[in-house]
Amino acid sequence: MLGIRLFLIGIVSASLIGAGAYVFKLRADNAILKANAVKMESAITEQKELITKQKEDFQEILAANAEMNKLVKNLEKDLNELDKRFNKNNRDIGKLAVEKTKLIEKIINKGGENAARCIEIASGSPLTEKEKNATKKSEINPECPSIANPNYITY
């Protein structure tokens, strides 16, 4: 009889201890799950921020590319204008230089000075007030108006 009692007490005690241990384990698991959930939320937030940043970056890159394309087109236009100045209406600069040597020499020297200034601007030299305010054809640097005279509009 005593043996049966002890056996039953043992079973009940073991059950209580087991239940207690299980509850502790559940609590511990719950804490881990909560911590994981917090980490997941944090990771999701970071991912969302990263995606937003990437979208912004992409827009910035598109805008920068558009600006760059515009610049390249304008520079190409300046180059074409130079070609036109040499060859407009079948102009022969050599023949003109023979006929009007001093005049062409003066024009070439002025053009050389302007072209040198264009290099300075292209290398980062700031524009002068005169260059910034030039709006008339007579005021501009005809070698590179697109970079030297931002307020000049070609008609």
Add this chain to the structure above:
Amino acid sequence: MEKPTPLEMEKIHWIIITSDNADQVFAKMKEDGMDPVLFGLTDNDFQLLAKNFARIRNQLMITNDMLDKYKEYYEASDNETGNNTKNSK
């Protein structure tokens, strides 16, 4: 990062020499104490030189503009926050 110092170009004087004025040009050079020698280009080569110059200028402008854009991208946040975190990925 500091940008490279802008160039300061030297002034070059072009002399046009033809069969008619050659003697005069050399005499004037001697008179001015210069060596009577010129490094010549034909009119066509002069045009090519001008175009090459313009192409170099364009390339320089594009490279410089690109540098500005990179600076703006990588350094804009530094000015705002005083650190280097935003675009350092």
